[in-house]
Amino acid sequence: MRVGLFATCLVDLYRPNVGFSAVELLERAGFEVQVPAGQTCCGQPAYNSGDRDDARRIARQVIEQFEAFPYVVAPSGSCAGMLKLHYPRLFESDPQWQARAEAFAGRVYELTAFLVDVVGMGGVEARLDGSYTYHDSCSAQRELGVREQPRKLLASVQGLELREMEDTEVCCGFGGTFCVKYPDISQRMVSDKAAAVKASGADTLLAGDLGCLLNIAGRLKREGSAVRVYHVAEVLADRTDLPGIGDGEDT
Known part of the structure; x- marks a missing residue:
């Protein structure tokens, strides 16, 4: 197929x-x-x-x-x-x-x-040692009902522990053109999101939308945070040998 x-x-x-x-x-x-x-x-x-x-x-x-x-x-x-x-x-x-x-x-x-x-996949063969917190993007959760699916697959990743942040479903402030049209509001929103990520105690941030991840990773790095940032697909496919998103070698 x-x-x-x-x-x-x-x-x-x-x-x-x-x-x-x-x-x-x-x-x-x-x-x-x-x-x-x-x-x-x-x-x-x-x-x-x-x-x-x-x-x-x-x-x-x-x-x-x-x-x-x-x-x-x-x-x-x-x-x-x-x-x-x-x-x-x-x-x-x-x-x-x-x-x-x-x-x-x-x-x-x-x-x-x-x-x-659709496929009925219940888990993957992958490993990442540490803890993660997950950001639910607005479109994935509100438009498509995607929330439990990534967590179900991530639960099978060896060495990985979930530490949910508060307000995981709250927008990060990216919103495509929103961050360009309303930079001050966007900056406050991503600052709040970065604070929630750090307060979770997790050493890794995951999400399913690269726009959100680039936005949050940029704020975390500017604040001197050592939190790693990856797209959920990279972890599930066991392809985390690259530096994290926002660490300067994304391509």
């Missing part, structure tokens, strides 16, 4: 190891993984800025690139939410494209949700 991997812009540009980790996890589950070379941004920046025309143009291209795959998987709740929930809304005045968007959306999954809810 084939899976189309929607790699995401941030993974492509800042942390390719997340994409490689996603491929490895999907291949371990028995899937043939393909990454269409013509894929682009999911269109969320344009969509959130009110530029519906460009968002529709991007959505058409993405749908055409992935339409033939039985499953489309993204290592990002934010991008998966855009593909799954917002693409059909973009074409409400275009019945033909709305039908294509809805059919496409029905095959889209966030990575950990796909592995647990």
